[in-house]
Amino acid sequence: MTIQTIATTPFAGQRPGTSGLRKKVTEFQQPGYLENFVEAIFLTLGDFQGRTLVLGGDGRYFNRDAIQTILRMAAAHGVSRVLVGRGGILSTPAVSCVIRKRAALGGIVLSASHNPGGPDGDFGIKYNIDNGGPAPEKITDAIYEHTKTLSAYRISDAGPVDLDRIGSIRLEDMEVEVIDSVSDYAELMAGLFDFDAIRALFQRGFTMRFDGMYAVSGPYAKAIIEGMLGAPAGTVVNAEPLEDFGGHHPDPNPVNAAELIALMDGPDAPDFGAASDGDGDRNMIVGRKLAVSPSDSLAIIAANATAAPGYRDGIKGIARSMPTSQAADRVAAALGVSCFETPTGWKYFGNLLDAGLATLCGEESYGTGSMHIREKDGVWAVLFWLNLIAATGKSVNEIVQEHWARFGRNYYSRHDYEAVDAGAANAMMDDLRGKLASLAGQTLGDFRVQLADDFTYTDPVDNSVSSRQGVRIVMTDGSRIVMRLSGTGTEGATVRLYLERYEADPARHNLDTQQALAPLIAIAEQVSGLKARTGREQPSVIT
Ligand code: G6P
Ligand code: ZN
Structure with a gap:
């Protein structure tokens, strides 16, 4: 077994989204694509002496291949121990649980969550830190920066690890412990x-x-x-x-x-x-x-x-x-x-x-x-x-x-316009942002606009600021229209329109949700021109 340094060149677009890097399986299967991203994770994390990583995924196509690659790379980067779910299986909550329980440095989750799987489906990879949660933006940004400048990655040439048998195995100087996926x-x-x-x-x-x-x-x-x-x-x-x-x-x-x-x-x-x-x-x-x-x-x-x-x-x-x-x-x-x-x-x-x-x-x-x-x-x-x-x-x-x-009841629905043209969706959001200042105080149908902005969040703990997090039009009665672009789609852009209306009267708690929200749906269309801009008559999914 030897540790090899393999020359590589950066792939464009390896910026992690809302929940890690999600792409088509075929994109991940390009030689070096997964390796580059994993190398960027390791470069960002630094020192692994004496540290443990947790590794597992949702079992989708490419899960086992990715786990073997990541194990060989972890060994090449001096990780002391990796806990991997049997069969490569760990749910996202289980990864979080195991990281915390075993005081690991962090974990790598292989999943594209709810996106379809299979050879033509999606795959994804996400890094979680020692508290068991997804890496904060300063880490994902650093990972992304590394993906842009990489020239090599390090990997052991060892053979595959048996993922189906509980117990410990050595890979180079690293211990691989295959754990029961469920018990912790x-x-x-x-x-x-x-x-x-x-x-x-x-x-x-x-x-x-x-x-x-x-x-x-x-x-x-x-x-x-x-x-x-x-x-x-x-x-x-x-x-x-x-x-x-x-x-x-x-x-x-x-x-x-x-x-x-x-x-x-x-x-x-x-x-x-x-x-x-x-x-x-x-x-x-x-x-x-x-x-x-x-x-x-x-x-x-x-x-x-x-x-x-x-x-x-x-x-x-x-x-x-x-x-x-x-x-x-x-x-x-x-x-x-x-x-x-x-x-x-x-x-x-x-x-x-x-x-x-x-x-x-x-x-x-x-x-x-x-x-x-x-x-x-x-x-x-x-x-x-x-x-x-x-x-x-x-x-x-x-x-x-x-x-x-x-x-009281907060009638609520989300309308998704999936896989629409990204240019058109971005232009629509830009135009909407441009209108926000003039919307405040306006009467729209039965509603009066109390606040219209693009949501900015200031974290009360570390004071970090996240801007442009979604357009919201809040009415004086608390009803809201929210629009944003999904950060998890893998094809074109997905526009999400969120609608909410409050009803205090119990006699009106069993209306049809879409009917109860119809006036707000009409206002959203009037303000954004959603249907014309996306070329869609109807949302692809209503939840
Ligand atoms: C994932 C994330 C959630 C997020 C959801 C929708 O499940 O873990 O935190 O709410 O995706 O994100 P999106 O950007 O597609 O609306
Ligand atoms: Zn999920």
Whole structure:
């Protein structure tokens, strides 16, 4: 075994986006493409003497190849030890959990989250730091700078490591420890939730379907929900991670998890439905004929936090991304705790969690989590809901309706215009930004504009400033229109239009969401010219 220095030249466009570097598999398969990015990570991190890295991915196509390459590069860079999930499998929350539990220097997550997988699908790579969370911008910027100037990478010429057998192996001077993918994570969950109460719930005949979407959460859900909590076999479906996710789009929203929604809408609906995404950090919560909006789920978890043993002492604060509805703000106000508004991207929650300013975090994009790790966590959210149902004896529908009756309902929807021409989308956003100053104070339909800006966030912990994080038009009654371009798409640009309207009157809590939001949808079109600018009559996805 020798360590080789291989000459390379930079690839354009290796700037990590909202959640690491995501590209088509075919792009990653170019000789040196993955190696360059990994070299840039190692150059940024510096010294590895005595340090441990965690490595794993969601099992998508190219996962195993990438893991072998990264192991050989880690050995060449003097890393002392790498903990790798068996079969190369670790969900994003599990990576975060293992980094924290084993006091690792950081971890590398291989996933393109909810993006489709397979030879023609997407792949991704993301670095997480020692708190278990995604690297902050100063690190991802430094990685990007290195990708632009690289001339070589270092790699061992050792053969492949057996990823399927638990135990330790040596690679050059480095120890590779293949670990069980689930056990550290399952132990953490057992400490946060009342597993006895949930077991008793299942014993009473409570029924559930968890859809693993042929992605990484399946093994976790099976081990915990069926194994530890005693739900009947078959409760977790599509539980085997497949390299192409069975050809599906592993994103738990009502559009992509259509089979689950159809079941929950039909006569054979179980009591509770849930799904998670490609890398296991997202979640969707479904009651009978009711898909709970992620913004509502965050608010409901916050309002009921003390139902779970891990949160019995109450919460310190809530954080939500700017486009996420303000339902959580109302709960924070009632509890007398702070509510932080951050840019889109889980990484912005890291400082708030580390500083103990927030306990719970959530995003409209089906992400919910807490201070237990530094990633959002799909199975965690599902277990929280199970704990809540077990503690209250109420159904999902009762919990949601009672929440709205107490706090009011924030009608909420997101319209995505996917894979549109990037030039046209950027021009539309530029024109919209140019109009913002003149919008304040204007009357638009039944609404008056209170504030129109491009969101700027100042982190209260390190005072770093993130600007141009999304255009928001806030009305005097709290209703909002938000528009931004996705940072996670891999084809053209994706325009996201977020709509929110508050309704206090319980008699009006069961309107059709799109109808309730129709006046705001019309205003958004009037102000932005979205349809003409993108050449699309309809959004590609409505959630
Ligand atoms: C990922 C990130 C989230 C983010 C979501 C949508 O899941 O982890 O933090 O909310 O992508 O991001 P986008 O930029 O596509 O709206
Ligand atoms: Zn994900």
